[in-house]
Amino acid sequence: MCGLVGFLAANRDASEYIGAVEGALPCMYHRGPDAAGTWNDSDAVFGFNRLAIIDIAHSDQPLRWGPAEDPQRYALVFNGEIYNYLELREELTAAGYTFATEGDGETIVVGYHHFGKAVVEHLRGMFAFLIWDTRTRTMFAARDQFGIKPLYFATTPRGTVFASEKKSILAMAEAIGLDLGLDRRAIEHYVDLQYVPEPESLHGGIRRVESGCTVTLRPGEEVSPRRYFRPSFSTTPVRGGSEQELYKAIAGALEDSVEKHMRADVTVGSFLSGGIDSTAIATLAKRHNPNLLTFTTGFEREGYSEVDVAAESAEAIGVEHIVKIVSPEEFAGAIPEIMWYLDDPVADPALVPLYFVAQEARKHVKVVLSGEGADELFGGYTIYKEPLSLAPFEKIPAPLNRGLNRLSRILPEGMKGKSLLERGTTPIEDRYYGNARSFNFAQLQRVIPWAKPEWDHREVTAPIYAASTEMDPVARMQNLDLFTWMRGDILVKADKMNMANSLELRVPFLDKEVFRVAQTIPVDQKITHGTTKYALRKAMESIVPAHVLHRKKLGFPVPLRHWLAGDELYGWAEDTIKASGTDEIFNIPEVLAMLKEHREGVSDHSRRLWTVLAFMIWHGIFVEHRIDPGIERKDYPVTL
CATH class of the missing domain: 3.60.20.10 (Aminohydrolase, N-terminal nucleophile (Ntn) domain)
Structure with missing residues (x-):
């Protein structure tokens, strides 16, 4: 690395x-x-x-x-x-x-x-x-x-x-x-x-x-x-006793991937949260390093930490576990440095605790394993269930479908059935745009008045959808996320936050041999029995501790909504907005109004505000040169 x-x-x-x-x-x-x-x-x-x-x-x-x-x-x-x-x-x-x-x-x-x-x-x-x-x-x-x-x-x-x-x-x-x-x-x-x-x-x-x-x-x-790489996903359902063969193939591919990802001449550790992905990786890694160290992070606020579950998993696996708790003050103080490392802003607050847990891990190891990619390969996001719930709409004749869609748009907000009717009569290409979008176009124009409709998310997603017309709807959503959310958010923060701390992060799920198996999994082995990643969970039944096998994914949740409304981050956010030299980009009075609405509970603007705030910090560093990211200049041990 x-x-x-x-x-x-x-x-x-x-x-x-x-x-x-x-x-x-x-x-x-x-x-x-x-x-x-x-x-x-x-x-x-x-x-x-x-x-x-x-x-x-x-x-x-x-x-x-x-x-x-x-x-x-x-x-x-x-x-x-x-x-x-x-x-x-x-x-x-x-x-x-x-x-x-x-x-x-x-x-x-x-x-x-x-x-x-x-x-x-x-x-x-x-x-x-x-x-x-x-x-x-x-x-x-x-x-x-x-x-x-x-x-x-x-x-x-x-x-x-x-x-x-x-x-x-x-x-x-x-x-x-x-x-x-x-x-x-x-x-x-x-x-x-x-x-x-x-x-x-x-x-x-x-x-x-x-x-x-x-x-x-x-x-x-x-x-x-x-x-040279064009992913594809199977549309053929698994029948009869072959499910067990599929689960065995998944487990075998992942175990082989972890074994090869452990190859290093330095110590390898593993990140460990409360979900199946990182737990599976850590459990398999323990087989190759009996003295494996695992790391997690969290916050003091209840409901925004997987520290207890991760500790329970670490005990069940039999590994030494190290925890980093991040305070609101540490969170805000690290933002300029983090934006410098990112090169371009990523408005995912989870990258902040990732930065801190990487910083902690680097005190002990030089390489860590992590569970990124499992959701995209195995069907792990809850939103992937949507095509199943909307399947009855596919039987409606096209002219009636369009009429129902027009009707859904004039029904009063909050009316029972409005959302289901609107989503069910909207093509997937217009309905699903990845895991990140938080602004509709009206909200977008509120903060950037010069926004153009032709530049919206569909400009990014349309070519990807055009290349996946032969896939089933769930596979099309997975394929979209592979080319948008995963490589635009997940892998950027994974690379930048770990390398910021001179720590190599390895992701065994994102291995071409694991993908070779994952792409054969049909939809009835991804989203079924009321859960996600069904085939992966079945494959891991004899590997991961029982308490995480069917646990809901959380990742590194951040209490951003509470902090921006409270004393923890409200003042910091207000000062950041007022000091920003981004008047030609943002409608600053409207951004301040959104912050006030958020504090007063009128609407949850936390993700929208964070998107703007991250850009403002980035702009202050790379464009205005007004913000000092606080990076210590270091010398190389050898001369250039």
């Missing part, structure tokens, strides 16, 4: 940008405090920050490799972990290749030489990497199937830069002639969805290589990503 920067010059003048790349690396010190280095030729400059996890004494980057006739042909910078590197290394050795290190990075570049661009199909892990071929003068970039590891890029007439974090590209903006104007379309998408959807960023000149994509680039060319 590390941080990379790669610049491909348009005019074979790469040496002029060595200083810019070196200056961009300290922005990502937290991603790789163990070592740093650069390499260049006439076309490319690579920079790297290393967090040493595997082959600690060697495997420094940028890494050079080539066949016997050209031993320095390739240069590699790589962020992530390849969990099947031992098996891949054995396969490549049998094919006649030799290795100079014991690390996983070298298997990528050797694999690229052997398999070409198809190397991504052979990698089992999380990754974002750049390979420069000094012979063909071609750069190959790739990002893992699910988007666990980030990869930003920007192109100007002077060249193209790739980086693990946007901060490093911002640091190079003057050197490469990059326009730092904000993208209003991306701002509206953020306020609408609570995250910036890929491939956008809030800076119009900076974009992201999307999950499951590769890029092949020569000097002076435009970045044109190619998608």
Whole structure:
């Protein structure tokens, strides 16, 4: 787990940008405090920050490799972990290749030489990497199937830069002639969805290589990503005794994934909340590390903590458990620092306790496992039940359906049956937009008067829905979340909050072999018997403690609604809004009015307010340069 920067010059003048790349690396010190280095030729400059996890004494980057006739042909910078590197290394050795290190990075570049661009199909892990071929003068970039590891890029007439974090590209903006104007379309998408959807960023000149994509680039060319991963889900129901075979396959795939995710030359721990996902991971991890440490976080307010359940699970598993309680003062005080680490705001308050539990875990371990991805792969969100409850509406003739929809919209608010009628007669493409949206368009215009209807969430979701027409409704919702909520919120906060603390987070559910099994699960094994993730729960019956097997998912709940209405955060929120220099973006009086309405109990605006507040803090740091995030500048243990 590390941080990379790669610049491909348009005019074979790469040496002029060595200083810019070196200056961009300290922005990502937290991603790789163990070592740093650069390499260049006439076309490319690579920079790297290393967090040493595997082959600690060697495997420094940028890494050079080539066949016997050209031993320095390739240069590699790589962020992530390849969990099947031992098996891949054995396969490549049998094919006649030799290795100079014991690390996983070298298997990528050797694999690229052997398999070409198809190397991504052979990698089992999380990754974002750049390979420069000094012979063909071609750069190959790739990002893992699910988007666990980030990869930003920007192109100007002077060249193209790739980086693990946007901060490093911002640091190079003057050197490469990059326009730092904000993208209003991306701002509206953020306020609408609570995250910036890929491939956008809030800076119009900076974009992201999307999950499951590769890029092949020569000097002076435009970045044109190619998608290599297109998920699909089964529509065939499981019959007869084959359910048990399915459960066995799920358990076997997950156990194998956890075993491979435990590969490291440092201590591996595990996050543990009160739900089945993290408990399953921790229980399986304990089999490979009898001295496993687990970590959780919570709040003092009753109903907003899974600390007690997690402690009960830890005792049942037989692991040492460490707890971090977050106070409202700590919560508010950490926001500027957190927004700096995020690069673009994510309006999910759960990332704050995640930041603190990562900070605590880093005192004890260098790697942690976590349960992200289980809901998207196995059907874990309660909203996935909706297609089943609305199934009778599918039998209504289309003209009558449209008439009933018009009727539903004129019925009085709060009238019994209005919501069911409206949802049942609305196509899924217009009804479901992921887990995040908190503003309707009228509310959106209240805070950003310039909002355009054509820029709403459907602009993001329509292409994803268009690619899933052959799937059942539940699978279409899962597929949408894979490309929106999961990679825009869940994986961003997982990467950024843990790397902020130089802690590597691994997610065994988001493994291509686990997905190979999960995509075969039919809807009658996901949402059934009044629960979610049914097949996963059945598969884990003999593995996880009974008290969490059917427990409702909570994650890291935050008492935001109470804090924004009370003395804990109301004053902080009011001061943040009044001090913000975002008048050209937000209607500040309306935002203050929403805060007052929330305090008076007129309406619960907590998520809407948090979306605006997070942006204001971000804007104060990256645009106004008014807010000091309080990041301590550190020096590398080796010179650049």
